[in-house]
Amino acid sequence: MSENLVSQDAAKDLQKEMLGRYYGALSAAKETKTPVAYLFIPGNVVEITSAYGFLPVYPEINALQCGIKKVAGDLILAAEDKGYSSDVCGYVKNDIGLMLKDRQHPMGQIPKPDLLVCNYSGCNTFIKWFEALAEFYGAELFLLDIPYVRGDGVSPEDVDYVVAQLRELSAVCERISGVPSDPGRLRDLLARSRAAEDLWAKILELARSRPSPFDSYFEAVFYMAPINILRGTEDCVTYYQALLEEMERRVEERVGPVPEEKFRVIFEGPPPWPHFRAFWELFKKWGVTAVASTYSKVGGLYDQGIRHDPARPLRSIAEYTINCYTNWNWPMRSDLVKRYVDHYGADALVIHSVKSCRSFSVGQADLRERFIHELGVPTLMVESDLADPRYFQEAQLRNRIDAFFESLEHQRLVNA
Amino acid sequence: MDAESRLEDLGLGAVQAWKERSGGKAIGHFPVHLPAEILHAQDVLPVSLFGGWGKVEIDHADSRLQSFVCSITRSTLELGLTKKLGMLDGMVFSNICDVARNLSGVWTRNFPKMMVEYLHLPQNVDSPAAPAHLRAEYRRLSASVAGLSGVPLEDSRLEESIALYNRGREMLDQLAAIRTAEPWRLSMTDWYLLLRIGTVVPKEEHLEILSRALQSVRGTPSRPRDGIRTVLLGAFCEQPPLELLRTLESAGCFILEDDLVQGQRSYSHAIAEDGRPLDALVDAYLRGSRASSARHHGSRPRHRDLMERVRALKLDGVLFCTAKFCEPALYDYVLYKEALEAANIPYLHLEYEEKMSTFEQARTQVETFVESVLFD
DSSP states (O other): OHHHHHHHTHHHHHHHHHHHHHHHHHHTTTTTTOOEEEEOSTTOOHHHHHHTTOEEEOHHHHHHHHHHTTOHHHHHHHHHHHTOOTTSOHHHHHHHHHHHTTTEETTEEOOOOSEEEEEESSOTHHHHHHHHHHHHHOOEEEEEEOOOOOTTSOOHHHHHHHHHHHHHHHHHHHHHHOOOOOHHHHHHHHHHHHHHHHHHHHHHHGGGSSSOSSOTTTTHHHHTHHHHHSTTSHHHHHHHHHHHHHHHHHHHHTOOSSSSOOEEEEEESOOOGGGHHHHHHHHHTTTEEEEEESGGGTTOOGGGTOOOOTTSHHHHHHHHHHSOGGGSOHHHHHHHHHHHHHHTTOSEEEEEEESSOHHHHTTHHHHHHIIIIISOOOEEEEEEOSSOGGGOOHHHHHHHHHHHHHHHHHHHHHHO | OOHHHHHHOTTOHHHHHHHHHHOOEEEEEOSSOOOHHHHHHTTEEEEEOOTTTTOOOOSGGGGTSOTTSOHHHHHHHHHHHTTOOTTOSEEEEETTSHHHHHHHHHHHHHOTTSEEEEEOOOSOTTOTTHHHHHHHHHHHHHHHHHHHHSOOOOHHHHHHHHHHHHHHHHHHHHHHHHHHHOGGGSOHHHHHHHHHHTTTSOHHHHHHHHHHHHHHHHHSOOOOOOOEEEEEESOSSSOOOHHHHHHHHHTTEEEEEEOTTGGGGOBSSOOOOSSOHHHHHHHHHHHSBOOOTTSOOTTSOHHHHHHHHHHHTTOSEEEEEEETTOHHHHHHHHHHHHHHHHTTOOEEEEEEOTTOOOOHHHHHHHHHHHHHHHTO
16 A cells, blocks of 8 residues: 555656746746746636747646645735735735735745736636736736637637637737747647647546546646646646556556545535645545546646647637636536536535635536436535635534535435 | 606516517616617617615525625526516626626526526727627627517617617716716716616616706706715626715715716717617727726726826715625726825725615715815
């Protein structure tokens, strides 16, 4: 067992090393005179900015790391002192707090933006966030307007609309960076993105095994970091090759995240980063493994076949940006969760509702209604926050979680 | 029925009466931007929804929406679930905020027989691609509207509707100009009711009401009063309780401009009446809209608009009234506040929600604000 545990850490160590290099490059950006583009994770267009030599900064990633490293509370309070309400997104406040504290992040100093690319995909708060940064940093803001998915799917007209804006963005990138457009460079980036996406999708699929070789929520949210932060790089592809090997080994050895897999669940919603470990423990003790989650798809619905494609550079980027989980309408989101329940053989749905992110959370209670009353899937909904440590009420959460799994266990006994 | 009673008529009786009279269809929406001219040209009544106006107990909606969601969303859904919006044949949502956007999906599931449309209003307003996108959105909306009313969108009808709505906005602008110049001539609540009534009656009827109001306001002698010169921002979607508006004025504030019931006054100038009418509507949204917290304005940040108004109107201070949990208003407040502080302009921020029933604390805050401005 101890050997297995060592092998489980291989991909984690690799990730640590790669992210260390990334943050090192960010800290050195001013010295190396590398232009910096701020982007949001869902629907980001990093291949375009990277093709012009920009280093990407993801304020959401910075915020979640502050949450895990337990420095978010003070940053949030600093933003509230500036006038931000206790009722708005904790990620935004974390980022404003970082700005007020000279951008000193636990992983190193974050450089100022030369360009803010607001990839407006599934979140209105993104607009408000970068409008504020544009004002505070005096940086140029490009608002990439990504239509919300209406009806049953993405229309070709919406793709055309985004492609037209991607051309405008390319011109902005060229002007700011002074780097001329190079279609070959963009295609290379896209090819590497695609390779990593193929591997990641394969890994996610392994959670169908019994036991699942990894937790598709509590572990997958770490495993998704390279595809969210390093997409388009060799490092990213290398990482997912190593992770796939590790997971395949786990499947062979029947090693999973809990000693005995008793309940397979689907998770909806972001985790409470400032209390991540404590939250996981509340489920682990019941032998719960998440076999699929929606949050691990915020950076891309690769498991649903969404891919970057060097043969169709701008169109594939546009399709990717539109097909972000929170940019899908609720009927589509809800059907996806239903497919997860069936495909991964889940026993229940767990919804973690966070106040910070209305884009994720508004509609979740209605999802619970549908799953309980229409589909007959046992569903637990608990509330806290993804960034603000003040909203995590452990005793209350434990009571809800214990009661839910006790009841599931009881039903099993009755039905046995 | 007087205006205040109509306001409190949660059953939207005016809409029901119109439907019975005309046999027409009605479509609901939140009171921000909607191209009402399109609906009007297709014989459909656009109806702004304002929630429960403090008179609805949230029961059914609680199982579908969390407690950290604004009042207007929760009580509008409650009204729907308790079958009090039966006179509506459809709903149109748009990207006002994350809550309004996601509510479109909740609505679709809970009201499967209703027409539910979602308009993605473009945010990259300077993009050369934006007009074609918005034109397509408006055409898609009009196709759904035609499905309800059986009346297709025709240029000649749309031209007439634009002219009619232009006339309505022109009269509202005239009333607003009176309030800006001589705020004591038309009280805040009367002005507000004139705006609100236009959201439940056909525009033709609204024009008659506005015409009578203009005559009355112009013809009635009135003595100037004292008050500090302010504008009111932040109440563009969920509306403040009437009593709060009364309190602001009676505590000594002249509110020279406001963003109340914003959907009635989306544009800063008349929509062009020559050329192709749909293009004119598109152009008005992209290039001729008033500053709104519910959208991005490209290279023209809203707080710079505010500072221009501060100078032009020689304001003593600025009032922010924002609905509890209203993220667009709460984010914008910070940028407004920063700009005001840099220019040394006083401001006051008040939050409200539907269930607000005592206004004493608000009165004290406003009175203190007024005194601080007067004696500074």
